[in-house]
Amino acid sequence: QSALTQPRSVSGSPGQSVTISCTGTSSDVGGYNFVSWYQQHPDKAPKLVIYYVDNRPSGVPDRFSGSKSGNTASLTISGLQAEDEADYYCCSHAGSYTWVFGGGTKVTVL
């Protein structure tokens, strides 16, 4: 149950796009399409923004998109806005009803 690998931080100017990578193994990210992403603002509970690799829950802006290639999943935020500044976590099913999170990425809007 090793944590998935995410960059510690990414940044971009308003209107730009940023992409966060999430690298695991064939036992988690590469083995299942049960990859999800969470946004967490300071002192707030996490919020689901992507599930099943590339699906958005109702109410999540379409500037959030997800993808996966091999053992690496990615979250892209297009048209970056000030309110997107937050911590983002990936998560993957790892078999037998176990899950593993990434270490988190801080997104800074310059």
Place this chain on the structure above:
Amino acid sequence: QVQVVESGGGVVQPGGSLRLSCAASGFSFMGSDMFWVRQAPGKGLEWVAFIRFDGSNERYADSVKGRLTISRDNSKNTLHLQMNSLRTEDTALYYCAKSGDWAFDVWGQGTLVTVSS
């Protein structure tokens, strides 16, 4: 309104015990798998435990196996986490979360557990 509300956190000495609860409302609790997730101060999210909708299957992170036990009472729409043999590294904000589409789709605000002498 779909929500989960955690309670039961507090300060406990190393080796002590604590029981967390999570009250669910606004959705079919008896039809939903549930999770506990924790976040140590200033750190990232860590999956802790999972329980099937009918209580038929439980899974735990290696870091808590044998010390923490997840359970549920579908008649009371309540999820529990029994925490025994607590260690200082168990200090964290503990979140209850509902499972939806193999993701954590509803989260509570968390309850803080502090293990300290």
